[in-house]
Amino acid sequence: MSAGANAVIVRETLQGLLEALLAEGYRTLGPTLREDAIVYDDVTHVSELPAGWTDSQEAGHYHLQRREDDAWFGFNVGPHSWKRFLHPPLEPLWGARRNGDGFKITVPAPGPKLAFIGVRACELRAIAIQDRVFLGGRYSDDTYRARRISTFIVAVNCAQASGTCFCVSMGSGPKAAAGFDLSLTELLGADRATFLVEVGSEAGARMLQRIASRPPTEAELAAARAVLDRTAERMGRRLDTTRLRELLREQAEHPRWDGIAERCLACGNCTMVCPTCFCTSVEDHSSLEGTAAERVRAWDSCFTLDFSYLHGGSVRHSTRARYRHWLTHKLSYWIDQFGTGGCVGCGRCITWCPVGIDITEEATALRAPGRAKKQGDAS
Amino acid sequence: MDRRPRLAVWKFASCDGCQLSLLDCEDELLAVADALEIASFPEASSAVAAGPYDLSLVEGSITTAHDAERIREVRRQSRHLVTIGACATAGGVQALRNFASIGELVAAVYPSPQYIETLATSTPIAAHVAVDFELRGCPINKTQLLEVIGAFLAGRKPAVAAYSVCIECKRRGTVCVMVQGVPCLGPLTHAGCGALCPAYRRGCYGCYGPMETPNVPALAQRWQALGAPAKRFEHALRSFNAAAQGFQRE
Ligand code: SF4
Ligand code: SF4
Ligand code: SF4
Numbered sequence: 130m131s132a133g134a135n136a137v138i139v140r141e142t143l144q145g146l147l148e149a150l151l152a153e154g155y156r157t158l159g160p161t162l163r164e165d166a167i168v169y170d171d172v173t174h175v176s177e178l179p180a181g182w183t184d185s186q187e188a189g190h191y192h193l194q195r196r197e198d199d200a201w202f203g204f205n206v207g208p209h210s211w212k213r214f215l216h217p218p219l220e221p222l223w224g225a226r227r228n229g230d231g232f233k234i235t236v237p238a239p240g241p242k243l244a245f246i247g248v249r250a251c252e253l254r255a256i257a258i259q260d261r262v263f264l265g266g267r268y269s270d271d272t273y274r275a276r277r278i279s280t281f282i283v284a285v286n287c288a289q290a291s292g293t294c295f296c297v298s299m300g301s302g303p304k305a306a307a308g309f310d311l312s313l314t315e316l317l318g319a320d321r322a323t324f325l326v327e328v329g330s331e332a333g334a335r336m337l338q339r340i341a342s343r344p345p346t347e348a349e350l351a352a353a354r355a356v357l358d359r360t361a362e363r364m365g366r367r368l369d370t371t372r373l374r375e376l377l378r379e380q381a382e383h384p385r386w387d388g389i390a391e392r393c394l395a396c397g398n399c400t401m402v403c404p405t406c407f408c409t410s411v412e413d414h415s416s417l418e419g420t421a422a423e424r425v426r427a428w429d430s431c432f433t434l435d436f437s438y439l440h441g442g443s444v445r446h447s448t449r450a451r452y453r454h455w456l457t458h459k460l461s462y463w464i465d466q467f468g469t470g471g472c473v474g475c476g477r478c479i480t481w482c483p484v485g486i487d488i489t490e491e492a493t494a495l496r497a498p499g500r501a502k503k504q505g506d507a508s
Numbered sequence: 509m510d511r512r513p514r515l516a517v518w519k520f521a522s523c524d525g526c527q528l529s530l531l532d533c534e535d536e537l538l539a540v541a542d543a544l545e546i547a548s549f550p551e552a553s554s555a556v557a558a559g560p561y562d563l564s565l566v567e568g569s570i571t572t573a574h575d576a577e578r579i580r581e582v583r584r585q586s587r588h589l590v591t592i593g594a595c596a597t598a599g600g601v602q603a604l605r606n607f608a609s610i611g612e613l614v615a616a617v618y619p620s621p622q623y624i625e626t627l628a629t630s631t632p633i634a635a636h637v638a639v640d641f642e643l644r645g646c647p648i649n650k651t652q653l654l655e656v657i658g659a660f661l662a663g664r665k666p667a668v669a670a671y672s673v674c675i676e677c678k679r680r681g682t683v684c685v686m687v688q689g690v691p692c693l694g695p696l697t698h699a700g701c702g703a704l705c706p707a708y709r710r711g712c713y714g715c716y717g718p719m720e721t722p723n724v725p726a727l728a729q730r731w732q733a734l735g736a737p738a739k740r741f742e743h744a745l746r747s748f749n750a751a752a753q754g755f756q757r758e
Contacts, residue, residue: 164683164709189730191687208683218679394723396695397671401678412667417536417543417658428679433671434720448721483674483686483695484730 130334133327136342137349140201140315140322143246144175145340146283150244155281158214159246160207165193167207169214172246179204186291186365186476189485199322202247202315205291206475210404211245211252215276216259222272222411224423239272242279248309249287250302251294251475255404256282257308261467262407281332284309288356292365293476295489299368301473303360305329311337314353325353366476368489369496370460376496377461381453383499389491390449392484397430399478399486400455405471410436431455452486460492513562513661515540516548518582520568520575521602521630525647526593527551527567533650540654543661559585563660566639569595569630571602576627576636583637588660591633592653594646594748598717601646603630603751630751641666644698646715646748652700669699670720673712677703685711691736693744696722696755714747718754728757 130136138146150157151173159172160179167179181199184207185192196203225232248256260277263270284305287294296302305312310333313324325345328334400406410429415422429436431454437445445451463471472488479487517527531551533540540546547557564586570576583589591597599606605613610628614621633639643656643666652668659666669675673694677684685706686692692711694703700716724745731741745755 165688166683168681168683189687190689191684192689209681213681218681392723392726392729394672394674394695394726395721396674396719398674398678398684398695401675413664414655414667415658415662415664417539417654417661419543419662428675430671430675433669433675435669435671448723481684481687483684483692484726 130328130337132329132331132334134334135328135345135350136326136337137345138324138326138340138342140324141175142340142342143201143313143324146311146336147173147175147246149336149339150281154241155244156241157244157246158211160202160204162193166191167193167204169207169209169211169245175201178202178247183289184291186293186480187485188293188479188487189482191480198317200288200315200317201322202285202313203288205287205289205294206249206252206477208402208477208481210402210475210477211248211256212259212404212406214243214245215256215280216263216273216407218428220272220426222424222426224421227420239275242281243276244281244283246283247285248282248305249285249475250305251296251299251473252404253282253284253305253308254296254299254301254473255475258405258467258469258471258473259407261469262405265467281336282309282311282329284312284329286312286314286353286357287360288315290360290363290365291476291480293479293487295364295366295368295474295476297361297364297474298366298370298489299470299472299474304357309333314356316349316352316356323349325349366474366479366487366489368474368492370470373492373496374461374464377457377492380495380499381457383495385491385494385499386449386453389452389486390447392486393448393452394484395432395448395451396483397432398481398483399488400430400432401428402477402481403459404475404477405459405473406430408436431458456488456491456495459488510545512543512545514547514557514560515544515657516556516559516561516564516582516586517546517550518548518564518566518568518579519550520566520579520596520633521571522568522593522595522600524551524567526596526645527565529592529648529650529653530565533654536654540657544657561586562588563657564589566591566596566633567593569599569602569632570636571627571630572625573627574625579633579636588640589633589637590641590643590656590660591639592643592648594644594715594717595630596633597642597644598749598752599630599632601748601750604746605630606751607746632751643668643700644716645700649700649702671699672719673697673699673701673703673706673716675699676701677706680707682706685709686730686734689734691731691734691741691744693727695719696724696727696745714745714749714755717749717752722754724755724757
């Protein structure tokens with residue numbers, strides 16, 4: 130089978146795929162229930178998937194709910210993203226130990242290769258965006274590359290959209306279009322649940338050969354298309370992106386920014402949950418006796434003062450300036466910088482903002498002409 | 509002659525918990541004792557060697573005229589002075605007196621108030637003398653304490669961030685309790701604890717005091733929407749860091 134080919138597997142056969150991946154030395158990661166949410170963690174058995182659960186999401190709200198059926202993937206993206214694994218929150222880069230007059234450098238050993246189960250369309254796009262950031266330019270990130278090239282991706286097509294999803298507006302979903310090895314559409318038939326499988330790569334084709342599958346029927350292909358059509362119609366949020374890149378450039382003094390700054394906590398949650406935000410700071414630690422040192426890279430955020438600290442002070446001192454930078458980067462000058470947008474419409478920043486600030490609502494308001502602030506203007 | 513840098517630990521109005529964090533560094537304590545000459549450490553020994561000291565760690569707040577004098581002497585004797593804990597950096601829980609009448613409080617607590625000599629306020633060390641670095645927390649985090657000592661020994665800046673607890677919470681992979689309905693002080697609170705409470709499904713209590721740019725009114729509104737009225741929010745802020753500027757409601 131080659132890329133684009135389809136097959137059908139009985140739902141339970143996914144266990145066979147997990148076992149085949151484990152046998153090849155992959156660490157298998159997927160959605161599972163923890164802390165009253167659906168997070169990404171080690172999953173070695175299909176019984177660990179959130180069968181029969183879904184999530185209800187709104188700005189600043191996330192709650193688990195029981196489904197009426199027993200769908201295994203009947204939910205949308207949660208608090209975690211695959212960024213946790215490809216671009217970990219804390220990453221020791223290297224250490225040094227004094228020996229005699231010199232010192233010896235040690236580099237952490239690479240972890241096992243990763244297999245992601247249940248990657249959504251928006252997340253595939255987010256991974257592609259981070260690939261561009263970390264690997265696409267003049268300088269490429271070796272540790273990211275090592276993890277990324279060995280990763281096996283099983284995508285899942287969304288059979289529903291949450292209250293904060295807007296992939297259709299951003300052109301990133303709900304169908305997994307590229308960047309996967311295998312993709313699944315869950316079909317909850319009356320008698321038996323199956324997955325329609327699409328092959329996305331040679332590695333995917335090889336894996337599919339190791340489990341029992343059969344060719345799909347016309348009806349199954351049509352059912353899978355219907356699932357995606359229905360999801361596309363039910364987006365929780367919408368964002369008109371027409372000329373948004375150009376418009377935002379002109380809105381630096383829009384009064385809306387002041388309103389956001391009054392609500393924004395500058396806590397950094399939006400940047401932590403965003404699957405494309407990539408910023409880090411590098412910390413050095415030294416031991417008390419001065420014989421060992423370590424350099425660690427940690428997720429940081431454009432919402433912290435230190436992050437924009439240049440000699441003498443922070444260049445984005447106000448929360449207004451920091452939120453404006455974040456939104457404008459995502460939706461406008463990310464395109465200038467990397468040739469793609471920086472937002473995939475996953476809605477995480479909306480759901481996980483403790484005060485429920487909504488990027489779609491703010492960007493929409495910013496489209497309207499704002500009265501530019503003049504000198505001495507009190508507003 | 510002993511050439512190791514000299515460390516002194518000082519106690520003012522406090523519970524000793526922060527000094528205990530240093531004793532609690534069991535594995536690293538030998539390294540500390542190797543790298544530094546411990547000239548004064550009341551929690552470990554009553555012997556105090558005379559100054560000057562290279563690094564003074566100061567625990568506790570200033571609540572008496574005598575202590576206000578004593579901290580000046582400590583400063584005079586110390587090359588670097590680092591304050592540790594909520595008492596030393598913000599006045600501690602005893603700064604609740606700053607919001608009440610000291611005469612009434614003393615009369616309510618002590619049977620013979622005439623023997624009590626105290627100031628009307630509890631104030632952080634930085635209100636009295638210049639401080640080189642403030643390490644927050646109630647109590648402080650021992651890993652951060654070792655980081656600060658290590659940084660002063662190496663002559664580098666300590667890697668201690670002033671952003672919100674939320675950043676540590678997210679790095680840890682904890683699911684946000686506030687988005688799930690539990691009021692949390694994390695967005696206002698200075699990082700340092702590693703987001704301990706949310707990891708156990710509790711809202712943050714604000715032990716590390718205000719983060720760099722706290723937006724108190726915005727969080728107050730959110731608490732209200734979650735069913736925690738203004739009074740409860742105010743009580744939540746009135747704890748170990750009650751008198752910290754960033755925790756005041758404008
Ligand atoms: S900006 Fe928000 S909606 Fe867009 S990709 Fe990031 S978290 Fe998702
Ligand atoms: S944004 Fe689209 S692709 Fe992402 S979870 Fe929602 S419906 Fe699925
Ligand atoms: S649980 Fe509290 S500290 Fe953690 S992200 Fe949410 S608001 Fe911030």
